[in-house]
Amino acid sequence: MISKKAKYALKALLYLAKQHDRGLVLISEIAVAERIPRKFLEAILVDLKVQQIVQSTRGKNGGYTLVKDPTQLSVGNVIRMVDGPLAPVHCVSHLYYRKCEECVDEATCEIRLLMKRVRDATCDILDTTYLADFSKVTALVVEEEANQI
Amino acid sequence: MISKKAKYALKALLYLAKQHDRGLVLISEIAVAERIPRKFLEAILVDLKVQQIVQSTRGKNGGYTLVKDPTQLSVGNVIRMVDGPLAPVHCVSHLYYRKCEECVDEATCEIRLLMKRVRDATCDILDTTYLADFSKVTALVVEEEANQI
């Protein structure tokens, strides 16, 4: 199960991707549109800013924008930033690998081999789906590209 | 991430499956062999008993056995019993379905569609892998079948 925080982060980023051509977007606008508790969203956006996914400007007419290209930012990426590993057990995670304390022999642990298949299947999906792959976003990206001509 | 409890449950059941021909197995034997805290394992086994996966006898020479056929008991089944849904979000779970509170329109929610793919991929693996599919267990099942001739 992914956390609400990760779901909120995804929705917020997707919203920003949709509005990308509009420039800065208010926290409260995102909060209302995506039904995310405002203060909670604030904290999430700060995290995403630290990760250099979004950018912000303070003061009047301030707000947030996406900095990372939606065609390069995968859902797996976002979830990992917020929730940590996608893998069902640490011992099959690539980026968050940790040995199981109780495991007698990792090399022959059959639970591990099974979980590795689950991890791979999950990552195959989430690491190859980018924000731009969501239809509303794609439409805008295409539109943007058209404008650049 | 699956819980330690679920991992312990799996390991304990796999151990019971391996020892199936030996009759009753002590909690403490499983605990030592699989490095599971004894009292914690006790609680897990009680749960599994309620779910009618295992059976127990009290008193001297007591212990636990697997009641359910290892060729019929899937890993997905076990994890669900302990941890609940395999799906990454409630709204794509079959057995634990729940609407997302914040979701504006479930039918067109693209995060949901993506998560559904993840759920399906996960379940495809875990619901078609049975305890008997683990090599050590299979070996014993085959052996048992041979003995029945």
Next chain:
DNA sequence: AGAATGTCTATAGATGAAGTAGACAAATTA
């Protein structure tokens, strides 16, 4: 100066994970 924004620090309640303690009940066997 004042309004509209994001930022920072602190806190809090609920929940669940992971584990522990100890009295109790049942079965065996000496």
Next chain:
DNA sequence: TAATTTGTCTACTTCATCTATAGACATTCT
């Protein structure tokens, strides 16, 4: 029957994490 060996039941603890909320503060624009 008494002692021993098992599983059972109830209760508790500890710790972490999730999901927020409150409020003062800093910055920018007009």
